[in-house]
Amino acid sequence: MEKLKSAMKNVNLPRLIILAFFLLIVALMGVYKLDVLSYLGSVIKYWGMWGILALAMVPSIQCGVGPNFGVSLGIVCGILSGLLAIEFDIAVKVDAILPGFGPWASIIFAIIVGAVIAWFVGVLYGMLLNRVKGDEMTVTTYVGYSAIYLMSIVWFTAPFTSGIIKWALGGKGVRNQINLNTSFGSVLYDAGGFTLFAKEGVTAGIYIPTGLIVFVLLMCFLVFIYMKTKTGKAITAAGSNPQFARASGINVDKMRIRGIALSTALGAIGIIIYAQGYGFIQAYTAPLSMGFQCVAAVLIGGATTRKAKISHVIIGTFLFQGLIIMTPPLSNVMLQGTDISDTMRQIIQNGVILYALTKAKGGVSSEE
Amino acid sequence: MKNKKLLSNVGSILFENKVLILFAVLCIFCISYSEVNVSYVSGELFTRLGRNACLVLSLIIPVLAGLGLNFGIVVGAIASQIAIFWVVHWGFTGITGFMLTALIATPLAIIFGILVGILYNKTKGSEMITGLVLGYFADGLYKLFVLYIIGGVIPFDDPNLLPRGFGLKNAFDLTGSLKYSLDDISLLEVVTVAAVIFVIAQIAIIIYKSVKKQALGLTKRIVGIVIAAVLGGVSFAVTSVVTTLETAIANGTGVPAIVNKLAPVCYKLDNLYGQTRLLLSDAIFLFGVVAAIVFAVKLVQALISKKSFTRPLAGMIAMVLIIVLAMIPAVNAVTASVRIPACTYAMIFVFCAINNWLLSTKLGQDMRTVGQNRAVATSAGINVNRTRIIAVCVSTVLAAWGQLIFLQNLGTFNTIQQQTNVGLYSIAALLVGGASVQKANNKQAVIGVILFHTLFVVAPLAATKLVGDSAISEYIRMFLSYGVIAAALAMHAWKKVKKKFGNDKKAEVK
Numbered sequence: 070m071e072k073l074k075s076a077m078k079n080v081n082l083p084r085l086i087i088l089a090f091f092l093l094i095v096a097l098m099g100v101y102k103l104d105v106l107s108y109l110g111s112v113i114k115y116w117g118m119w120g121i122l123a124l125a126m127v128p129s130i131q132c133g134v135g136p137n138f139g140v141s142l143g144i145v146c147g148i149l150s151g152l153l154a155i156e157f158d159i160a161v162k163v164d165a166i167l168p169g170f171g172p173w174a175s176i177i178f179a180i181i182v183g184a185v186i187a188w189f190v191g192v193l194y195g196m197l198l199n200r201v202k203g204d205e206m207t208v209t210t211y212v213g214y215s216a217i218y219l220m221s222i223v224w225f226t227a228p229f230t231s232g233i234i235k236w237a238l239g240g241k242g243v244r245n246q247i248n249l250n251t252s253f254g255s256v257l258y259d260a261g262g263f264t265l266f267a268k269e270g271v272t273a274g275i276y277i278p279t280g281l282i283v284f285v286l287l288m289c290f291l292v293f294i295y296m297k298t299k300t301g302k303a304i305t306a307a308g309s310n311p312q313f314a315r316a317s318g319i320n321v322d323k324m325r326i327r328g329i330a331l332s333t334a335l336g337a338i339g340i341i342i343y344a345q346g347y348g349f350i351q352a353y354t355a356p357l358s359m360g361f362q363c364v365a366a367v368l369i370g371g372a373t374t375r376k377a378k379i380s381h382v383i384i385g386t387f388l389f390q391g392l393i394i395m396t397p398p399l400s401n402v403m404l405q406g407t408d409i410s411d412t413m414r415q416i417i418q419n420g421v422i423l424y425a426l427t428k429a430k431g432g433v434s435s436e437e
Numbered sequence: 438m439k440n441k442k443l444l445s446n447v448g449s450i451l452f453e454n455k456v457l458i459l460f461a462v463l464c465i466f467c468i469s470y471s472e473v474n475v476s477y478v479s480g481e482l483f484t485r486l487g488r489n490a491c492l493v494l495s496l497i498i499p500v501l502a503g504l505g506l507n508f509g510i511v512v513g514a515i516a517s518q519i520a521i522f523w524v525v526h527w528g529f530t531g532i533t534g535f536m537l538t539a540l541i542a543t544p545l546a547i548i549f550g551i552l553v554g555i556l557y558n559k560t561k562g563s564e565m566i567t568g569l570v571l572g573y574f575a576d577g578l579y580k581l582f583v584l585y586i587i588g589g590v591i592p593f594d595d596p597n598l599l600p601r602g603f604g605l606k607n608a609f610d611l612t613g614s615l616k617y618s619l620d621d622i623s624l625l626e627v628v629t630v631a632a633v634i635f636v637i638a639q640i641a642i643i644i645y646k647s648v649k650k651q652a653l654g655l656t657k658r659i660v661g662i663v664i665a666a667v668l669g670g671v672s673f674a675v676t677s678v679v680t681t682l683e684t685a686i687a688n689g690t691g692v693p694a695i696v697n698k699l700a701p702v703c704y705k706l707d708n709l710y711g712q713t714r715l716l717l718s719d720a721i722f723l724f725g726v727v728a729a730i731v732f733a734v735k736l737v738q739a740l741i742s743k744k745s746f747t748r749p750l751a752g753m754i755a756m757v758l759i760i761v762l763a764m765i766p767a768v769n770a771v772t773a774s775v776r777i778p779a780c781t782y783a784m785i786f787v788f789c790a791i792n793n794w795l796l797s798t799k800l801g802q803d804m805r806t807v808g809q810n811r812a813v814a815t816s817a818g819i820n821v822n823r824t825r826i827i828a829v830c831v832s833t834v835l836a837a838w839g840q841l842i843f844l845q846n847l848g849t850f851n852t853i854q855q856q857t858n859v860g861l862y863s864i865a866a867l868l869v870g871g872a873s874v875q876k877a878n879n880k881q882a883v884i885g886v887i888l889f890h891t892l893f894v895v896a897p898l899a900a901t902k903l904v905g906d907s908a909i910s911e912y913i914r915m916f917l918s919y920g921v922i923a924a925a926l927a928m929h930a931w932k933k934v935k936k937k938f939g940n941d942k943k944a945e946v947k
Contacts, residue, residue: 201930206566208930211923218916225909241906353912361573409585415577422570427559 081371083421087388094395101402106266107273108395114258115390117281118346121288122339122359123366123386125332130377131296132328133308133321134198135429136364136422139209142194143187143336144356145220150183151341151350152247156231160252176253176345183337191333195326206374213360224352246349253341254348257281281346288338289379295331304328309375365389365418374429392417456925457871460888464895471898476774478894483717485890486883487620487781488846492863493882494788495835498795500877502828503808506864506922508568509553509829513836514856515579516545520837521844522587522605525614526595535618535845542837550833554826561811565874565926572860583852609852616848617713620778624710625672627780632669636662676711678703714776721763721772729756784842788835789879795831804828808875858918865889865918874929892917 098105122140129137154160154175164171194212201208224243229235234247248254260280267274295301306314307324315321340359344350367377370385396410451458468478492510499507520542524534553571560567587593588603600606639658646653678699685692709719735749763772795801807814807824814821840859844850867877869892870885896917897910 197927200934201927202934203562204565204926204930204933206563207569208923208926210566210569211919211926214919215916215923218912218919221912222909222916225906225912226904354915361570404585409581412577412580412584415573416581419570419574419577423556423567423574426563426567426570427556429560429563 083369083424084371084384084388087369087392087417087421091388091391091395094392094399097403098395098399101399103398103402104272106275108398110264110274110276112387112391112394113275114278114281114346115394116387117258117278117285118343119363119366119386119390120285120339120382121335121342123363123370123382124285124289124292124379125335125339126363126367126372127292127296127332127377127379127382128304128328128335129332130367130372130374131308132304132325133311133375134205134209134325134329134332135374136206136367136425137209137329137332137336138206138360138364139194139213139216140332140336140339140360140363141213141356142190142216143333144340144359145216146187146190146333147179147183147337147340148220148344148350148352148356150179150186150337151249151253151344152229152234152243152352153182154179155233155247155249155252156229158231172253172256176256176341179253179341180338183341184334187334187337188330191330192326194333195329198329199322199325210360214357217354217357221353243352245353245355246351249344249348249350253345256345257284257342258346281342284342288335289383292331292335293379300324300327361418361422362389362414365421368421368425374425389418454871456869456921457884457888460869460892464888464891467892467895467899471895471902473895473898476771478891479717479771480775481894482887482891483775483777484846485893486886487778487785488843489863489866489890490785490883490886491788491839491842492836492859493839493866493886494785494792494879495832495839496863496867497792497877497879497882498804498828498835499832500872500875501796501808502804502825503811503875504557504825504828505565505874506568506867507829507832508565508860508864509557509571509575510832510836510839510863511572511856511860512549512553512575513546513833514840514859515575516549516833517542517837517840517844518579518850518852518856519545519582521609521611521615521841522593522598525609525611526593526598528614530614531618532622534615535841538615538841539838542841543834546834546837547830550830551826553833554829557829558822558825568860572857576857579856580853605852607852608849610849611844612848615845617778618845619780619784619842620846621713622780623676623713624715624779624783625676625707627783628672629669629676631783632665632672635665636669639665672710674699675703675706679707679711710779712776713778715779715782716773717775717777718763718769718772720777720779720782722760725756725760725763729753729760732756778846781842781846785883788839789883791835792879800824800827861918861922862889865921868921868925873925889921 095105098108122144125140125143126136129135129140157178159178160171160175162171163174167174197212198205198208226241227243228241229243233251234243236242236244257280258278260278261283262276262278262280264274264276266272296305303314303319304324304327306317307319307321308328311321314324340356366385366389367381368385369389370381370383372378372381372385393410393414396413397408400409468475492514495510495513496507499505517538520538523541524538529537553568556571557564557567584604587605588599588601593599598605598609639662643653643655643658678696681692681696682700709716710723732749732753736746736753739746739749762768796805803814803819803824804827806817806819807821807828811821814824836859840856844855866885866889867882868885869889870881870883872878872881872885893914897907897913900909900913901907
């Protein structure tokens with residue numbers, strides 16, 4: 070009986086339920102003769118787009134801050150660097166010198182600049198979070214929201230001159246959606262992509278975006294390696310047992326700041342990768358709920374508010390995006406043209422977070 | 438020495454009310470910069486005050502019970518909206534419909550409140566983030582209910598409300614059903630009904646106590662009954678005289694001599710206080726006079742029993758000042774252009790009274806104890822979990838009523854999204870009033886609503902003037918709301934950590 074109880078404790082209920090749900094949906098899609106393979110292709114695309122954003126949760130959870138609802142801070146930095154890449158017209162300028170490398174130069178510029186800005190913002194953010202230990206989740210959520218709206222005001226008044234960025238009429242402020250065709254739109258998505266199992270008249274097949282997958286896995290690997298270094302281990306120690314870490318000479322506050330800065334930088338890179346897959350940079354309030362989606366994804370993957378692994382990111386993002394992508398076509402067929410997916414996403418996403426909160430005994434506060 | 442003390446006192450008062458002062462300055466700056474018409478602002482403000490105050494007041498009990506800011510009041514709002522669907526569907530209108538909605542919403546809110554309370558008990562220490570996520574979660578379930586279940590699973594046959602056969606239409610119009618159902622009750626009617634209820638309640642208490650052979654306190658009660666009876670009688674007489682005269686004129690019949698004699702006075706009173714909307718200047722005058730009389734009675738009592746009489750005296754002087762201030766032509770020009778719904782404003786007083794009464798009971802004291810220290814509360818024999826659940830329940834029920842009051846004033850609402858930001862705006866308003874995560878009272882709630890909504894009205898105007906485009910308003914408003922909450926939460930957490938470190942240091946010294 071005791072064994073059963075402890076086994077029950079170890080089972081991650083949400084992951085099981087979501088997995089079962091996902092398989093059910095795939096099976097039902099087969100029953101209704103929908104093109105499962107091509108939808109799986111979309112799932113892979115969205116998995117790649119969301120992967121790094123969800124990866125941003127790992128360092129913040131590991132360093133003891135808990136799920137970083139305020140990843141929006143990193144996201145706005147990423148948007149800013151993406152806009153700068155367009156404003157400076159890097160793609161066209163580099164293309165003139167090295168034909169074909171324009172989009173690559175553009176995305177590399179955006180990633181590096183975004184990551185650097187986000188790292189600095191993250192350090193400041195980490196200093197704030199060190200002063201609010203125990204209430205990080207609430208504070209991060211509202212700081213994240215405030216950042217989105219503050220930046221909305223900035224976008225609205227920003228003096229960009231590029232015709233792609235500013236409104237066609239009026240000529241001031243940033244558009245809602247900025248087209249990335251002329252800069253780094255789908256550069257990773259197209260790189261080395263190929264289609265599997267395509268059959269005329271039966272299925273469009275799975276599109277495998279090799280470049281995107283490789284990049285996401287590379288970032289995962291880099292974070293994995295970083296967490297295995299001395300610094301990474303110190304970050305984990307600071308998160309899992311601060312008192313012990315302090316006793317063994319680790320500067321807990323400094324490690325937390327590093328974790329948060331890394332998380333914020335990953336958020337900036339994540340939104341650039343997301344935008345290149347989406348084809349547009351979405352300014353203003355579009356990234357508002359992204360933090361919640363990332364948190365839900367890693368939690369579905371099996372993370373808790375105290376512990377997260379790279380595998381949680383990979384599995385969780387796939388399952389969560391799988392549900393979001395697969396439900397609309399299915400509910401369209403089953404429920405006569407109504408799209409239940411957004412409502413369902415809201416319920417699943419927040420239900421999973423609530424479940425994780427009830428499991429986190431005494432909140433994420435690690436300084437009790 | 439004395440000067441120094443005074444100075445530090447003033448300093449600490451300023452510091453304690455820093456948020457409030459900051460917002461007041463911001464409001465004044467925005468008003469003067471945007472050069473907006475003051476009567477327009479005050480008109481908007483008093484509409485918003487009547488609408489929102491009750492929702493904000495529903496937040497106070499959980500704060501004192503140590504649950505922090507209850508982001509879960511969204512659930513109460515949902516209960517109220519579900520009740521509205523059925524009441525409108527059944528075709529009830531006016532105050533009957535309003536009462537019925539409240540009657541249906543209350544048990545729903547209690548059930549929801551218990552569930553939320555159980556959830557909060559499982560996540561002690563992180564109630565606020567739980568409440569926030571819960572709000573979104575409940576929002577999702579509510580959407581599922583409104584868009585698919587109603588009419589789809591639960592039979593609901595109403596082509597006006599469900600054009601597709603399932604799923605309510607997006608804009609829910611209350612015109613002709615519940616719109617202004619509470620606002621349209623005049624002050625005289627409120628006084629009549631309140632007097633009747635008061636007299637019945639007092640008589641019931643007297644009977645109950647004499648059966649149980651407890652102390653009656655008869656003189657006090659009889660004085661109360663007489664005053665209530667006089668007030669109720671006068672207001673009833675005024676309304677009935679006016680209606681008799683009007684029907685008589687319409688039918689061309691005669692009226693009794695007594696009615697004719699009373700008519701001029703009654704018409705005057707009816708013009709002042711019998712309208713569905715009370716003129717703000719009249720309301721201020723009436724409030725000032727009544728409050729001054731109450732303070733005068735207290736002053737006499739204090740003088741007789743030889744207690745400190747500074748507070749009642751100060752109150753009386755303040756009321757007289759308010760009346761005089763309201764008579765200044767510049768002020769009067771503004772107050773005479775604003776009309777307020779009497780009954781809705783009376784509800785604000787009722788909500789304040791409910792909060793105060795509850796906190797004065799044994800249960801309320803338990804809540805405060807639980808809020809201050811759960812361990813102490815447990816050792817004092819208080820059932821902490823139960824107390825917390827009750828606190829959440831009360832808050833949810835008040836929020837449901839508050840949302841009902843809000844919606845009947847608004848008239849139309851977005852079926853799917855109306856409740857989403859209820860918690861956000863209410864909590865931001867409460868914090869602006871100077872409340873914190875651990876301390877809040879009625880006064881802060883009302884002041885908070887006034888300041889927050891003034892800024893809500895004028896900040897976008899000022900920003901529009903600055904940028905030259907009105908589309909920025911929404912971002913300004915949302916940034917204000919979120920920013921206020923983020924800052925308040927960060928400050929609270931900061932203080933908490935500091936305190937803990939302070940204690941650690943003290944322990945080390947020992």
